[in-house]
Amino acid sequence: MCGFIGMVDEAPVAGRISTGLQTVQHRGQDSCGIYTFTGSRFPGHRGVGLVKDVFTRPIVEGLGGNVGLGHVRYPTIGKNVLADAQPFFERRPGVLMAHNGNLTNYEKLKQRLADRSIHLLSNCDVEPMLCTFAEELMGRRRRNHTADDVVSALRTTLQVCEGAFTAAMVLEVDGEPTLVAFRDPHGIRPGVLGRRGAAWIVASESVAADALGFELVGDLEPGQALFLRAGREPIVRDIEVRTSTPCVFESIYFSRPDSIADGDTVYEKRLQLGRHLARCWMAKGLEADRVIAVPDTSRPAAIAFAEEVGVPCREGFIKNRYSGRTFIMGTQEGRESALRLKLNLIRAEFEGQRVVIIDDSIVRGSTIRRLMDLVWAQGPRSVHVAIHAPPVLNPCYYGIDMSTEAELAARRYLPPGGSPEGGLDVMAQREFEAAWAADLGVDSLTFLSMPRMNKMYPPERRCAACFDGIYPLGLSAEQRQSIVNDRLCDRNESTVA
Numbered sequence: 092m093c094g095f096i097g098m099v100d101e102a103p104v105a106g107r108i109s110t111g112l113q114t115v116q117h118r119g120q121d122s123c124g125i126y127t128f129t130g131s132r133f134p135g136h137r138g139v140g141l142v143k144d145v146f147t148r149p150i151v152e153g154l155g156g157n158v159g160l161g162h163v164r165y166p167t168i169g170k171n172v173l174a175d176a177q178p179f180f181e182r183r184p185g186v187l188m189a190h191n192g193n194l195t196n197y198e199k200l201k202q203r204l205a206d207r208s209i210h211l212l213s214n215c216d217v218e219p220m221l222c223t224f225a226e227e228l229m230g231r232r233r234r235n236h237t238a239d240d241v242v243s244a245l246r247t248t249l250q251v252c253e254g255a256f257t258a259a260m261v262l263e264v265d266g267e268p269t270l271v272a273f274r275d276p277h278g279i280r281p282g283v284l285g286r287r288g289a290a291w292i293v294a295s296e297s298v299a300a301d302a303l304g305f306e307l308v309g310d311l312e313p314g315q316a317l318f319l320r321a322g323r324e325p326i327v328r329d330i331e332v333r334t335s336t337p338c339v340f341e342s343i344y345f346s347r348p349d350s351i352a353d354g355d356t357v358y359e360k361r362l363q364l365g366r367h368l369a370r371c372w373m374a375k376g377l378e379a380d381r382v383i384a385v386p387d388t389s390r391p392a393a394i395a396f397a398e399e400v401g402v403p404c405r406e407g408f409i410k411n412r413y414s415g416r417t418f419i420m421g422t423q424e425g426r427e428s429a430l431r432l433k434l435n436l437i438r439a440e441f442e443g444q445r446v447v448i449i450d451d452s453i454v455r456g457s458t459i460r461r462l463m464d465l466v467w468a469q470g471p472r473s474v475h476v477a478i479h480a481p482p483v484l485n486p487c488y489y490g491i492d493m494s495t496e497a498e499l500a501a502r503r504y505l506p507p508g509g510s511p512e513g514g515l516d517v518m519a520q521r522e523f524e525a526a527w528a529a530d531l532g533v534d535s536l537t538f539l540s541m542p543r544m545n546k547m548y549p550p551e552r553r554c555a556a557c558f559d560g561i562y563p564l565g566l567s568a569e570q571r572q573s574i575v576n577d578r579l580c581d582r583n584e585s586t587v588a
């Protein structure tokens with residue numbers, strides 16, 4: 092998961108890109124970068140760390156150019172090193188590119204480029220996409236590229252580069268500095284378009300447009316490319332359009348609640364998730380005195396859950412917004428201290444109470460386990476856990492950092508026969524939940540059921556593969572293994588480092 096912003100205007104854009112990147116900082120905190128185009132040069136800066144630390148005033152003011160790209164990175168392929176920070180630049184024909192997502196055939200692309208004597212400088216998967224595009228464009232014409240050249244080169248690039256991504260480029264097209272944005276043919280990763288006067292913005296989330304006073308025009312359409320120039324209407328060209336299947340995990344967990352994605356406000360989606368979850372929970376005949384959200388994502392769902400169940404929603408966990416890294420993680424005591432540094436509990440909200448803890452998802456299972464130890468230490472009468480998503484039973488190969496089956500805690504509690512396509516049916520899910528609740532040491536554990544998820548997100552119009560195992564993009568066993576190997580390799584190297 093990453094975040095990007097592209098902007099074109101009649102005035103320099105770097106300052107606004109830097110401000111806008113801070114609104115999508117939740118999508119990636121490892122590294123960031125901004126590059127612009129002045130018409131003759133591509134000045135830029137990249138650094139490891141947060142936007143507010145990397146982009147000081149002198150750096151931003153030193154970047155001229157009325158068109159540019161910014162990026163915040165969370166690595167799902169490659170590592171947290173400067174060489175992998177985006178945007179990337181290719182000298183011929185002079186083009187910047189940044190993306191949010193994941194290429195599923197990275198190794199094959201790398202080999203395809205190597206066969207053409209093109210070698211990569213990084214492990215970031217936007218680089219082979221950029222090199223492929225640049226080679227295709229230069230193959231059509233060596234200079235004075237037109238929009239038709241770009242569309243034709245992009246068509247080949249999207250046939251060759253498989254995966255889920257929204258991307259933006261800056262280059263000269265028809266003799267003018269141009270911002271080009273495109274979304275993968277299935278529209279799995281999000282992207283929006285906004286306008287303010289002569290200026291255009293494209294971004295991973297609408298909050299970036301809001302913060303900069305842009306009016307939201309709408310989503311970038313799957314498989315389409317937009318050519319954007321200051322003061323002019325966008326040129327819209329189809330590249331490769333297939334069925335739109337946006338990622339449901341964006342509205343469950345990743346996106347900010349104040350964002351609008353694929354026509355819906357994320358906040359409203361989370362309220363709906365809470366209502367549906369409450370019905371799953373009430374169907375078990377359970378009772379509670381209060382509902383407590385694990386901050387921050389699950390707050391809207393907890394509010395709606397409490398309204399539906401008819402008990403108060405209270406604050407029980409207080410998040411420390413200023414906590415940094417801890418250096419005492421080697422022991423159980425150290426891990427608990429680290430968690431409490433981030434999240435402390437209000438004892439009075441738990442002591443003697445029957446509490447329902449609402450969270451957005453359980454992936455690896457270690458945080459919820461440590462959290463329950465802390466909750467029980469406050470003396471509650473009973474503890475119920477309710478999750479406003481179905482169990483994560485399958486890896487994500489489309490840009491979210493959960494790409495191996497082994498890391499998914501839910502798979503330990505699957506009934507014989509493993510993970511069925513379509514997700515667990517209601518009865519199988521009840522048994523699964525009971526087994527996991529016993530192991531977690533809580534009175535009950537409830538996930539959103541697949542039928543309720545399907546009501547909210549119709550199966551033919553979304554990706555929910557991590558819940559139901561139905562992947563909208565075909566993936567060979569070799570591709571899956573290559574993605575898994577890459578993640579395992581990076582984690583091992585990070586651990587050593």
Ligand code: SF4
Binds near residue numbers: 338486487490554555
């Ligand atoms: S597998 Fe899950 S996280 Fe990945 S794109 Fe699909 S819904 Fe999103």
